[in-house]
Amino acid sequence: MGGRIEVSREGALGWIVFDQPERRNAISEQMWRALPQAAADLSRDPAVRVVVLRGRGDVAFVSGADISEFERIRTGGAAAGEYDALTDAAFSALLGLPKPVIALVHGFCVGGGLALALTADLRLASEDARFAIPAARLGLGYGEAGIRALVNLVGPSSAKEILFSGRLFDAPEALRMGLVNGIFPKASLDQAVRSSAQAIAENAPLTLAAVKRVVGELGRDEALRDRAGTAAAIQACFESEDYREGVRAFLEKRRPRFQGR
Numbered sequence: 001m002g003g004r005i006e007v008s009r010e011g012a013l014g015w016i017v018f019d020q021p022e023r024r025n026a027i028s029e030q031m032w033r034a035l036p037q038a039a040a041d042l043s044r045d046p047a048v049r050v051v052v053l054r055g056r057g058d059v060a061f062v063s064g065a066d067i068s069e070f071e072r073i074r075t076g077g078a079a080a081g082e083y084d085a086l087t088d089a090a091f092s093a094l095l096g097l098p099k100p101v102i103a104l105v106h107g108f109c110v111g112g113g114l115a116l117a118l119t120a121d122l123r124l125a126s127e128d129a130r131f132a133i134p135a136a137r138l139g140l141g142y143g144e145a146g147i148r149a150l151v152n153l154v155g156p157s158s159a160k161e162i163l164f165s166g167r168l169f170d171a172p173e174a175l176r177m178g179l180v181n182g183i184f185p186k187a188s189l190d191q192a193v194r195s196s197a198q199a200i201a202e203n204a205p206l207t208l209a210a211v212k213r214v215v216g217e218l219g220r221d222e223a224l225r226d227r228a229g230t231a232a233a234i235q236a237c238f239e240s241e242d243y244r245e246g247v248r249a250f251l252e253k254r255r256p257r258f259q260g261r
Contacts, residue, residue, distance in 0.1 A: 024063035062113025
């Protein structure tokens with residue numbers, strides 16, 4: 001069982017690194033198991049304002065699930081169900097992060113790697129990035145939650161093209177369909193993501209969390225939306241010390257110093 005999930009902190013930025021470069025950062029069973037704890041650690045840390053997901057090196061974000069393990073852990077109905085529960089827990093943990101999440105995408109972002117990138121709020125990619133969901137070429141059933149996330153991002157027609165074809169889409173194609181928010185020269189991507197993440201981290205954490213919560217609820221069926229929860233998150237902004245600090249800073253023509261409370 002190879003690979004690991006590395007968690008680190010860099011000022012207000014928290015990093016989750018998919019670390020199995022010898023397999024283009026394919027996600028192993030033990031890596032899936034480690035992701036919920038990694039997300040929980042960064043979620044609880046008040047010093048972390050923005051979380052960045054990336055693969056080790058610059059060849060791949062994540063090239064998919066580690067197919068070398070499939071015969072052992074994903075063959076047969078019961079085993080497939082257990083594996084799906086494992087991956088669902090990882091995706092749910094990342095989606096549940098109340099802080100902005102950015103996916104820094106070098107190279108291959110395929111299958112489970114693209115599903116991981118879809119848990120981020122923003123995806124910034126290198127010019128050589130390649131995206132695909134090859135489920136149709138492997139005979140896999142692709143889950144409703146993953147398809148819903150893809151449809152919400154790129155629309156039904158582009159989602160069907162991605163899933164029907166199973167082909168690799170290049171970075172400009174991904175940008176045109178809205179799969180990524182921006183593409184950068186490979187040598188400058190890391191700094192571009194750091195700069196974007198730092199700029200976001202300087203804004204009011206409660207406002208960012210409220211926006212993320214509202215947008216998340218808008219992606220759900222209307223009957224299932226937690227309107228009381230979103231209203232409470234918005235109200236908490238107006239009752240916060242940060243709101244008073246933001247107003248004072250504006251009037252005093254200075255940069256606000258937000259504390260997240």
